[in-house]
Amino acid sequence: MPARLTVENLSSYFFTRAGLVKAVDDVSFRIAGGETLALVGESGCGKSMTALSLLRLLPEPGRIVGGEIRLDGKDLLRLPQIEMRRIRGNQISMIFQEPMTSLNPVLRVGDQIAEVLRLHQGDSPQQALEQAAELLLQVGISDPGRRLRDYPHQLSGGQRQRVMIAMALACDPQLLIADEPTTALDVTVQAQIMDLLAGLKEERRMATLLITHDLGIVASNADRVAVMYAGQIVETGSVPQLFDNPLHPYTQGLLDCIPRLGQKEALAAISGQLPNLRLHQDGCLFIDRCPGPCTPCGNQMPQLEELESGHWVRCWRY
């Protein structure tokens, strides 16, 4: 299957007063149409900064310092700003974690969805509102005619997230970035939203980049996974490869420290914490937390190696 999105050797650095932070460090991945790639990692690992780099919306003092981002063959990093604006919200859409802060509190939800359609598709106000109602119906909101006139605060968390999804889908994007789309929601509502996203992806053949810290969500919603640690991808593979045969000690640690129903033994916690990204070390970034570091780990950074078809890992053990 041809890749819709290809990211090669993407690096985004933050030039802070306290020093250089490599938030995204030589990250490469590809996503085909209709495919979901999950980007997994803990807070501060660079998964959200990778997503914002794709949109070229990195906050100051961050900058993309190298690499290539190709969407259907077009290199996004070479586009002038004005063309990039036409792509955001149109060919690439994003759903954020907190629907309350990403919707405008003083605009009716109908007008917010319609704005996207008028801007990118040149719809008339009337056309745009009609299409907004149609979109709300598609994302499972009943009585869309009335909901269009509601303000965000009148909706529940789950409904707000549905509105966000309706906005993201308004222009039929080639790539949907879902950044922790259900983290702020209750577990029964989370299941509803993930079901909705799965159905829409099937219908529209979008490429989806699903950013999450929850390996449970990954197992039931993604086709492939990339595990990030301290700005780098440390392991990537298909969902069955990664869950049945995790290779990187960090991936193994993450899978072991999840409490599972029916397990009463003490959890196998990963010791220590994330390294300070301002102190650049030569060797493997996971070395301080690794249960079995070997000789080269301390002074040489391991590279991603393909150990079986499509299953890559960054570790000196292999």
Next chain:
Amino acid sequence: MPPLLEVRNLRKSFRVNDPLGKSSGRLVAVDDLSLALEAGETLGLVGESGCGKSTTGKLIMQLLKADRGEVLFSGVDLAQLPPRQMRPYRRQLQIIFQDPFSSLNPRMTVGAILSEPLLIHNLCRGRKVRERVIELLEKVGLSADHEHRYPHEFSGGQRQRVGIARALAVEPQLIIADEPVSALDLSVQAQILNLLQQVQREHDLSYLFIAHDLAVIEHVSDRVAVMYLGRIVELTTADELYRNPRHPYTEALLNAIPVPDPEQPRPKPLTGEVPSPVNPPGGCTFHPRCPYAQSLCRTEAPPLNPCGDKHLTACHFSDQVGRYLLRKYSA
């Protein structure tokens, strides 16, 4: 001997104002809630946001005044005590909060945060205070040189360790842990859960463990109470709860958990959302979302009744529940 903590028929409501400040009704956050907790036991309290689980914790701590009901601690009703007489009980009852960022005073060093309860309760003085602070830091996996640092110098997990050390400082019998790990990353969450279980064994502590994550609750608890819209709908041992749920809401929660195993079936969503607690549905409050609901459920609220050994459920048709359970858990 009475249980360490017994809560009887607790009720708390809040006045709700519309945006213009006019009273628009009463929200019943906790309704007719009863539970008991033995020494050394962990009781889990699980439910979705707004179900009243944190309010229950605050009512037990006497941080909120209940409309009615009793909170018996070693047989003494805390709700009736004047503030002065409450003080010795505050030493027995401690709380750990969800957000380790906002529950520590940013202008106090960790040493000051940990010595404050020791001084307030006259537990030690002089040089002994510092010795005790260092002992506490070491107990929760921090070191003596952390004493002079401020909360902002710590990571989330380390701050939660400070919160635990502060609760342990006064050697309480019962700790209410209100979502103690939900703000933490997975790898740190496991460290903190292990620490909580370790100090429980060392000090013979009881926990009321409040969380929305059923897998976390099941891992740490001896018994679990499931709450929905201010009421306990099911209460039983942790093992029994996931193997043999007898309330449709518990079954739905179990079905909605994403399991980190691609072979398992996809979570099955429940229809609808949690109704507004200001205007809850009549009859059984779960009936609009319940796959087992019949006409009786729309008119009559089911009481919390025994349905087996050490198993309580509030459902008219509890004998049918389990039919839609997605995954079977074996012993």
